Amino acid sequence: MRLPGRLSAAIDVLTDVETRRRPVSEALKAWGLNNRFAGAGDRAAIGNLVYDALRRRQSHAALMGSDTPRALVLAVAVRDWSEDAQALNESFAADSHGPDVLSEEELARLKGSLPEETEDWVRADVPEWLAPSLERAFGPDWIAEGQAMAGRPSLDLRTNLLKSNRDRVMKSLARFEPVETAISPIGVTMPAGPRDARTPNVTTDEGYLKGWFEVQDQGSQIVAALAGARPGEQVLDLCAGAGGKTLALASAMMNKGQIFAYDSDRNRLAPIYDRLKRNGARNVQVRAPQPGALDDLLGKMDRVVIDAPCTGTGTWRRRPDTKWKLTPELLAQRVAEQAAILQEGQRYLKPGGTLVYITCSILPEENDDQVAAFRAAQAGFEVVPATALWRETFGSGAPAGVVTAGGGIALTPHLTGTDGFYFCALRRVG
Template sequence: MKLGGRLQAAIEVLEEVEGRKRPVAEALKDWGRNHRFAGSGDRSAIGNIVYDSLRSRASHAWKMGEETPRALALATMAFDWNKDVEALQALIADDNHAPAPLSDAEIAAIQAKSMKDAPFWVRGDIPEWLEASFMEAFEEDALLEARAFSQRPPVDIRVNRLKTSIEKVEKELSRFNPRRTALGKDCLRFPAGKGDSRQPNIQGDPAFRKGFYEVQDEGSQIVSSLIYPRPGEQVLDYCAGGGGKTLAMAAQMENKGQIYAYDADASRLAPIVDRLTRAGVRNAQTRTPNDGALDDLLGRMDRVVVDAPCTGTGTWRRRPETKWKLTEEQLGKRVEEQQLALAQARQFVRPGGYLVYITCSVLAAENEDQIYHFIENNPDFELVSAGEVWQDLYGFDAPKPWSSDMMSVTLTPASTQTDGFFFSVLERRPE
């Protein structure tokens, strides 16, 4: 396919996403299934146009003067892929499968590139109702932090030290030009490209099937390290999901001690068994939700990890459609779920043990506010400094997380070049 045909396909996918409220990944998969003539390069390029359009939806719509799928896709080509009017007109004229020619209004909008009088939320490409939250949370850096969520994310992998070393995986994947990162000592990164560039098929490599690494954002790797599980400890991963942090902790614990992976939704635990086997993990077991499933763990755990259900604002780079679907009602529901998860998880922490609270969100309502609410209602717990562990692990010269006092840690694309994560630790007072 030529670029003009790829552009038209992206518009069709965006129409499907907007018109039928479908997840982007699902709409792209269906488009590929219905257009089998399209090669992997075509599908990748179409996906890039769609995701880039959604990452900068607000600013693109402002510049174009409308928010139609066509306007968003044209804006992506013009403002993100650096195609001027002449280049756009040429690629449209060169392909019978391209969109209709540019209108006079579209030409004027593309040439103007105007952001005059655009409000903060448009310039930052965030939902309007979250403008105050971002400005309060990030103060003078709010626009920089917001705009960073509109950039393409890299692909990161965590090398599994139970089976290999970062040097060996680096050599194994050398044809893909992996890079070391500033913080994650087991992390290799494949930076995001521009335009129609493709990311390597990391999960198709034999080294992945051997369990030498897992695909995991560096931010998730960092918060897993900050949990600081020691060999021989008893750890409950209370909201384990697919098991990414369980796997990371198992490696840190050198397969010694025990991790109990639990999730209130048994379906989310489904992938973990195969992942544990592939990674060579021997110190983890799953607990499915049923009456009394965790009774034997009450008051015994050295560390209880609550990777809480959240709005996912920290993953907006990877799932930009969720940015525009998020509502105040959904945020309120997540806050309630987080409070319930903390209230349930606390009972498994032994005196002197730690309750670790993590979200992939950058909203204070899900992060700091939840911690203060918990402490007020649970005086037998106290907040301890996550910043001290950060300094022990990463020193003073590495990129600093966004944080006002380093009691808790907030990672962001702008500050640490990772997805957004919040990390906090509460110690149960010894009896």
């Protein structure tokens, strides 16, 4: 397929997403099944167009004066893919599979730029109602934070030290030109390419099948390392999900001690069994959700890790459609869930134990505010100093701006080149 045909297909997919209210991944899969003539390169390019349109939906719509699928995809072609508007229009006229030729207004808008009076939240490509929260979290840098969150993510991998090392992983994936991650000492990354670049399929690699590495964003690797799990400890991973951080903890503990992996949702927990086997993680005991499943752990844990349910605002680069679906009601629901699970988690700590609170959110309501509310409601916890913890974990000073006003750690694409994550360690005292 030539570019006009790919643009037309992207418009169709976005139209399907809007009219049928289904996830982007499902709409792209359906398009591929209905258009089997399209090759892997075509499908990757169409997916990139769709996701790029959603990542910068606000500013694309502002430029075009419309947020229709056609307007958004045309804006991507010119603003993000650096196509010349006039040349693009000529290609439409010559290709029967492409979109209709540009109107005079469309051509003028594509050749223009955002007006000076454009609202800050539009420049940041975030929902208007979230602007105050982001400004509170990041101060004058909040627009730059939003713009960075509208970029493409890298593909990051975490070396499984139970079976391999980073050099071996990089040699195994040499054909993809991997590089070492900037912060995680065991991470490997493949930066996102421009335009129609394809993301490497590393899960078919021999090293992955042997358990040498896991796909895991560097930000997730960083917060798992900061959790500080040590060989011989008793650790409860209270929101284990599919087991990404459980596996990282097992690797850090070198299979010594015990990790209890639990999640209240049996379906989320299901993939963990195969992953544990492939990774060679033998110190993990999975606790399925049922009444009294964790009663024998009360007051006995050295460390309780809570990777809390959250809005997922830190993953907007990967799931940009969720950016525009988030509502104040959903945020309030997540905040309530987090407060409840923090109260639940502290029950399992022994004196001197550490409660680790993690979210993949960039909103203060779910991060510093949540920690402050917990400490106000639950006496006997102190925040572990973030600066010292970072230096102890990584052997160097924390990047500028990552330590929050409340003493936590915020990771973002703008600050650390990662997905958005929040981390805070709370030690039980007294």
